Amino acid sequence: MTAPIEVTGSEAEAQPDAVLKGVDRKAIQGRSLGQIAWMRLKRDKIAISSAVFLVVLIIVSLPGVTGLITGLVGGSPNKFNMPLVDATLGGPIGKLGGMSLDHPFGVEPINGRDLFSRILYGARVSLLIGVLATLVSVVIGTVLGIVAGFFGGWVDTLIARTMDVFLAFPLVLFAISLVGVIPSGFAGLEGNGLRIAILVFIIGFFNWPYIGRIVRGQTMSLREREFVDASRSMGAKPGYILFREILPNLYAPILVYATLLIPTNILFEAALSFLGVGINPPDPSWGGMLSQATELYSVAPHFVIVPGLAIFVTVLAFNLFGDGLRDALDPRTR
Numbered sequence: 562m563t564a565p566i567e568v569t570g571s572e573a574e575a576q577p578d579a580v581l582k583g584v585d586r587k588a589i590q591g592r593s594l595g596q597i598a599w600m601r602l603k604r605d606k607i608a609i610s611s612a613v614f615l616v617v618l619i620i621v622s623l624p625g626v627t628g629l630i631t632g633l634v635g636g637s638p639n640k641f642n643m644p645l646v647d648a649t650l651g652g653p654i655g656k657l658g659g660m661s662l663d664h665p666f667g668v669e670p671i672n673g674r675d676l677f678s679r680i681l682y683g684a685r686v687s688l689l690i691g692v693l694a695t696l697v698s699v700v701i702g703t704v705l706g707i708v709a710g711f712f713g714g715w716v717d718t719l720i721a722r723t724m725d726v727f728l729a730f731p732l733v734l735f736a737i738s739l740v741g742v743i744p745s746g747f748a749g750l751e752g753n754g755l756r757i758a759i760l761v762f763i764i765g766f767f768n769w770p771y772i773g774r775i776v777r778g779q780t781m782s783l784r785e786r787e788f789v790d791a792s793r794s795m796g797a798k799p800g801y802i803l804f805r806e807i808l809p810n811l812y813a814p815i816l817v818y819a820t821l822l823i824p825t826n827i828l829f830e831a832a833l834s835f836l837g838v839g840i841n842p843p844d845p846s847w848g849g850m851l852s853q854a855t856e857l858y859s860v861a862p863h864f865v866i867v868p869g870l871a872i873f874v875t876v877l878a879f880n881l882f883g884d885g886l887r888d889a890l891d892p893r894t895r
Contacts, residue, residue: 598813598889598890599889601888601889602885602886602889605885605888605889607881607885608881608882608884608885608886608888608889609885611877611878611879611881611882611885612882614874614878615875615878615879615882618684618688618875618878619688621681621684622681622682622684622685622688623685624685627678627681627682627685630681631675631677631678631681631682634662634663634664634665634677634678635663635664635665635675635677635678635681636663636675636678637675637678638674638675638678638679638681638682638845639674639843640674640675641672641673641674642664642668642672642673642674642675643672643673644673645659645664645668645673646668646670646671646672646673650860651670651671651857651860652670652860652861653667653668653669653670653673653861657863658676658861658862658863658864659673660863664676664677665677666680666863666867667861667863667864667867669853669861669864670857670860670861670864671857676850676863676864676867676868679845679850680845680847680850680867680868680871682844682845683845683846683847683849683850683868683871684847684871684875686757686830686840686844686845686846686847687827687830687831687846687847687872687875688827689757690757690760690761690764690826690827690830691823691824691826691827691830692823693761693765694760694761694764694765694768694826694830695765695819695822695823695826696765697761697762697764697765697766697769698764698765698766698768698769698771698772698822699769699772699815699818699819699822701765701766701769701773702769702770702771702772702773702775702776703772703773703776703808703811703815705720705723705769705773706720706772706773706774706775706776706777706780707776707777707780707803707807707808707811708720708803709721709773709777709780710776710777710778710779710780710781710783710784711780711784711799711802711803711807712799713781717777720773720777721777723770724770724773724774725770727767727769727770728770728771730767732763732767732768733832733833735763735767736760736763736764736833736838737833737836737838739759739763740756740759740760740763740833740838740839752841753840753841753844756839756840756841757840760830760833760839764826764829764830765826768822768825768826771818771822772815772818772819772822775814775815775818776811776814776815779810779811779814780807780811783807783810783811784807788806789802789806789807792806813890813891816886816890817883817886817887817890820879820882820883820886821879821880821883823879824875824876824879824880827872827875827876827879828872828876830846830848831846831847831848831851831872832848833848834846834847834848834849834852835848835849835851835852836848836852837852847868847871847872848868848872850864850867850868851865851868851869851872854868
């Protein structure tokens with residue numbers, strides 16, 4: 562027989578409150594999934610640096626801030642500075658395309674417009690179209706994807722085949738043809754405001770199947786989980802299960818894919834502007850500036866480099882931040 566265990570102390574001293582008395586509560590404090598993801602994201606210096614760059618870019622592209630900055634440096638984006646251009650060759654006067662304290666990125670050949678101010682105003686167009694088009698795609702793709710994955714059957718078949726049709730659609734040709742025949746005014750919009758609205762609709766509406774497929778696959782896995790069966794057993798309706806039980810578990814992949822979809826939409830807008838069916842001049846856009854620079858690169862090579870670098874750095878920052886966010890939200894990441 563084993564010897565009896567001797568226990569010392571009173572019954573009150575064995576209570577949980579008494580045992581934990583004097584123990585640092587922070588040492589046993591639990592962390593939510595959001596706090597764990599933030600801790601992981603903070604360790605990724607590249608992702609944090611990309612996020613800081615994007616935040617700064619968004620701030621300087623705001624209407625009031627852009628006007629304040631260009632009032633101090635650069636001036637109006639459509640102001641012709643003819644004294645800064647060589648009347649004979651058409652190129653900017655001075656080294657590096659006329660770069661100076663007043664014109665940090667130099668000036669355009671032929672007309673002398675400031676490149677710094679045009680890059681800032683072009684950032685507003687690219688970010689606006691990229692973010693709004695992504696929002697349209699996320700909303701449509703999330704709703705249809707979660708409905709298809711949850712209900713299955715003929716609903717899933719119908720939505721899945723619709724996705725296949727949209728994925729096979731010649732989007733570039735459709736965008737060129739549609740933008741080319743738009744009226745001068747529609748629904749109270751005109752000019753480049755109408756073009757921005759049409760570009761947002763085209764890019765967002767025809768890109769939703771990409772995120773729709775991701776949401777559909779995740780939903781098909783989540784609908785077999787225990788918490789969904791528990792909700793059904795308690796009499797929860799499908800709408801409640803979809804948007805109160807399943808949707809919160811899809812926030813991470815939706816957020817990650819949205820950050821990776823924004824740079825794709827920015828590139829698509831730049832491509833359309835480069836082809837001449839995007840933003841109409843004289844309003845600046847990065848793709849339109851590249852289109853103009855292809856005819857003048859021999860006179861002013863900086864005219865190609867500056868807008869090209871703006872597109873490259875912005876897209877790279879979004880992609881690096883998206884990769885870091887994906888690693889931070891992945892529970893399998895160490």
